[in-house]
Structures are given as structure tokens and as C-alpha cells.
Amino acid sequence: xxxxxxxxxxxxxxxxxxxxxxxxxxxxxxxxxxxxxxxxxxxxxxxxxxxxxxxxxxxxxxxxxxxxxxxxxxxxxxxxxxxxxxxxxxxxxxxxxxxxxxxxxxxxxxxxxxxxxxxxxxxxxxxxxx
Numbered sequence: 001x002x003x004x005x006x007x008x009x010x011x012x013x014x015x016x017x018x019x020x021x022x023x024x025x026x027x028x029x030x031x032x033x034x035x036x037x038x039x040x041x042x043x044x045x046x047x048x049x050x051x052x053x054x055x056x057x058x059x060x061x062x063x064x065x066x067x068x069x070x071x072x073x074x075x076x077x078x079x080x081x082x083x084x085x086x087x088x089x090x091x092x093x094x095x096x097x098x099x100x101x102x103x104x105x106x107x108x109x110x111x112x113x114x115x116x117x118x119x120x121x122x123x124x125x126x127x128x129x130x
Contacts, residue, residue, distance in 0.1 A: 097104040
């Protein structure tokens, strides 16, 4: 009982199914292409970010090295200046002691007595509290 009307409906149904299948296939292909393009762009962005991070790390490392070198140079200069000043002070004190030996001995004796009194006074003061 294949009537021409049923055959016509069947042909139209097959045609509609075929068209829908093609459209779904085209849509899936477009979606796949879009996803592929997005993945490629994301990969490029990640690669770019990675390269920027490497550059920044390299720049930071270089800055740290330069700063450490500068700090080291300044510390060396400060040490040299302090050593020079200490040597000058020592030389001045020795000249002063050579010029005034009696006064130097008396000052040393007085300073020793003062330190001794502070230490002994601190020891006795601590024992009185207990």
C-alpha cells in the first residue's frame, strides 16, 4: 500500500533528515574549528605569558645581582672608611699618650677605678636586695 502520498511524505522526510544531518554536521564542524582556533589562541597567550614571566624573572634576577653588587661595594667602602678612621684615632691617641705620659697613666687609673666601682657596686647592690 504504497500510495503516492506516502511515498511523497517518505521522500520529504528523508530529504528533511538528510538536510538536518548536513546542518548538524556543518554545525559540529564549525564548532570543532572554533574550538581549535580558541585552543590555538589560548596556547599562544599562554606561551606569551610564559615568555613574559621568564623575562620578568630574568630582569628581577639581574636587578638583584646588580643591587647585591652595589651593596657589597658600599659595604666595602664603609669598612675601608671605618678602618681608616680607627687607624687615625689610634694614631692620635698614641701621639697624645707619648706627649703626655703621666696624664695618660692617671686617666687610665681613674677609668679603671670607675669601672671597678661600678662592677663592685653592682655586685654589692644586688646582694643587698636579696
